[in-house]
Amino acid sequence: MKDRNEEAPVLNKSVPVRHPGRWISAIIIGGALVLLLQSLVTNPNFRWDVVATYILDVKVVQGVGWTLLLTVTSMVLAIVLAILLAVMRQSDNPVLRYTSWLWVWFFRGTPVYTQLVFWGLVTVLYPAITLGIPFGPELFSYALSDPSKGLIPAILGLGLNESAYLAEIFRAGLKSVDRGQTEAAEALGMSKGKIMWRIILPQAMRIIVPPTGNETIGMLKTTSLVLAVPFTLDLTFATNALANRIYLPIPLLIVAAFWYLLVTSILMVGQHYLEAYYGKGVDNLAPAAVNPAAAKAAAAGTPGADAQRSLKTDFPEESAR
């Protein structure tokens, strides 16, 4: 280019379009924020001193721990089940297809609160899990009726319900991958399992991760429903209990909100990195610079006469780069 145009071009200096709307909206929203901040500071009923007292209270911090444990374990359970359900839904085996459909229909069609109450009451139906020979001797027994074991029904209730929603997210993800990917892998002689795990699922994850992150954050808050089981150690229950003891609900709501927001923020950071990982090769990749001269030179040399030339010399520009 340079040898054709010796002089540097005069760059255009245009007057940019003005955006008065931005200034007006900044003033309105900024003003509202100042008012809110002022009331937060001056209104004594917020009782920031109580917030400060309880923010690191043992019961509260333990509540955060239990809430996290519930969120993580029930999501892990849900993700494992959801992958299974989504793959079953695409299976050639009609029994598996219908089973998956029925599962999603049932767990999506009943309220999670109802399901949690049910799992809490399972102990009435089955006081203990026993393993043995039918009508014969008992080999193993695990008492479910012990109230301290509310954790397991809580995880089951949350996880199974969530699996139905995640199964649909995973199904959408699997369907989003181009059919040509399966064909290419099949043509290479890959087995169905390998095609799913190594080719389809990694690409589907790009679509699956954002809504699954959404569901995980939703689950963090849904764990507050476990009092239906009842399971009474999670963050919401712990802060409610403290609030009822000292007759000050608002500061403890703030304490709970603070912790939920903190954990949500941490989860969002994790989601960002997961998205970056599964987006490799597709997202945030600048296309490699195309050198038109190289392409032309290669094309010009080819279509007919010179099949005798070795391949490597046909792409000198590319090899040089």
Add this chain to the structure above:
Amino acid sequence: MTAIAEKPLVEIQGLHKYYGHHHVLRGIDLTVNQGEVSVVIGPSGSGKSTMLRCVNLLETISAGRISVGGSLIGYREVNGRLHDLKAKEIAAQRREIGMVFQRFNLFPHKTALQNVMEAPVQVKGQPKDVAKKRALELLDRVGLADRSGHYPSQLSGGQQQRVAIARALAMDPELMLFDEPTSALDPELVGDVLNVMKDLAKSGMTMIVVTHEIGFAREVGDRLTFMDGGVVVESGDPREVLSNPQHARTKEFLSRVL
């Protein structure tokens, strides 16, 4: 081009294909000898791609027989009755047949090198370092040694298609199928891909090439088959068919593409 041992590698006999009531292939017979480059041309909708896809069972075979290297594709014949092969057996047959697609179908989440290494490692169980060495050789062979770390989205269409050829070659197939390999490419990138295919033909690879590149057929093809309406209209030496077509439909098609 070169002396060809008259040993059939692919035999297609009486191949029919239905999509519902739509009769796409109406009795195709085609033989491809070892080391031969068989070029198939024809208008779109003539069934040439469908026929190619039947050879590695990406489409089921409605009627007829296809055999590659003496073994029946997709079926086992026991006492005159056909039994469907299991998924594992079909995968084993496909390993011997490389396929290159019109839309490349590279794995977008893997680099060029990883695309080429995937099947040798995962299907053949080759050690990674062996597969890597061979993959780099193949990428060098298609002129992309310096692009091994690029993702498909960072490569031009022509480069992607050459990676796809290297990926298919990594399984050391005895037969290569090309399904309109240059139809999705910008005109200036077609030559790179055709060059790789010419080189492959010279190395003695048996190839079935569905294409619109008449020049390639003339120069590299050992046999040219013209298909229309799900049947083989005319088949023979490419230079003869192109310069002296026997059927009116062939003449009409060639007059439009040449």
